[in-house]
Amino acid sequence: MTTTSPSPVRPPGKPMFAGRSTLAETLTIRTFLVVPFLVLLAAVPLMWGWGVSWLDLTMAATLYVVSCLGITVGYHRYFTHAAFKARRPLRIALAIAGGLAMQGPVTIWVADHRRHHAFADREGDPHSPWLFGTSPVAVARGFWHAHMGWLLERDKTNIERFAPDLAADRDIRAVDRLFPLWAAVSLLSPALLGGLITMSWWGVLTGFLWAGLARMAFQHHVTWSVNSICHMIGDRPFASRDRSANFWPLAILSMGESWHNTHHADPTSARHGVLRGQIDISARTIWLFEKLGWVWNVRWPTPQRLAKLARQH
Template structure:
């Protein structure tokens, strides 16, 4: 029996549809154009803001407030993605209150990585087809030559967002689709992006007392933050699936890359994560750089989050490549 989710795909041949993997549908016409234009905006607009911020750094026309705004907004951005979108929504590794759930999802939406239905379905699809055909951003599908590896890294970093396909909502995220409280954050996604740009602009203007200071806040805490934080986040799907160490047996090329992990609050520990996707901590060893895992542990002790899932020692030993 064919278990694939069926989608309306006007203009696509039956032969082409049959090549699709379960849960993936092609986009044609206006749908494909809208997706590609949106992806280009996400890539290019923050890049332009980053270049303007860099110009101000070189010229020395920035302030301590701008640096603090960048750092604080970077933390909220990355925390919202790794703890909210990823470990809470996509993998259900812990439970929390409605208030903290909202805080996480608003911060994650400020990252401009796509609304929650796009983010969760894309990520669950990545785990379903990790480093196989159907993985939306694998760097390992182009061959073994140096040129093929460079092409794969580049594609997995950003151009994958231009692909003319879509991850099925009913297939990969029926739980979120059925939850009207969660779906609210999907529908209000654009509002939170704007809020993530307005907040640093307002704070910068109030502290600096000028429109120029407000614009700097907008650049450093807004656009430049989005650009640099997302460059780090996209390294998780590209660099951390090709470069790094492996501690556990998995069916893919996921690797632990500490540089990426430090920049992404633990997300670069991809081999650990793919071995134990249901774990709230990506750092299996306490000393592995997983700031999000450490924060969730502390929040668990305070009662802000609960039902924190973590593999037992037997499960860890079973998958460990180090049997010494």
């Protein structure tokens, strides 16, 4: 992956970019952002109750869980924050599973997220909702920007600065190059399975619409809600240098990512839901991997660490 060299002199707080996306890249990104969402809006009122089957919902749920954990456990807690160490087969599997969520290759995703933490809710943060002010219009503009507007822009995060470890990893470079394949598998495998199991073109169509496009759109908006909602409303039990918040209604759908204040207070922790009653499916998955011997050196939170963070609040 080619990027521009970092500038030796940079004003404090200014982001460093790798350049601008090509027109083709921009059009592709916008297509995959907008089209599935439009399909979701159209499919629910038109086909719910008669145009969706239990097979469609089962395939959608399965792909949702696998790809969502690929993002939360793989892209986020492992590749971005090194919350644990993993054996090579699992490392590759997590990168592929994250690719099924169609949120971009792992190297680009990680670079964007590391930049988010470097400049959280300040100039340079790629998706803060607080970059335009606090007036009602500014807040509305900020919500749109944080939720998905930033993805429509053509500036790219500098890989050499924010993800040099992944750019130098041969396995990850190979997974990144094959990202179009993971995207195709994610979108087309439900159509293929739906057609083969039902032996009908209708099964192909509904599998593609519900377990392919609609599932992908729904998953995108859950992830983007962590960027937007979880930096605007919710509880803040721990000290952090930004406006990240814990938003419980998203806890299950986001696999524990919506305990966002906790995460920003202690970014390398393998568990985000650290308080009583906070469900964190991703942390439980990491725990299972640890029991199986697939991961080690897991950075679990300790009572002493949590007490220190709480006292600083």
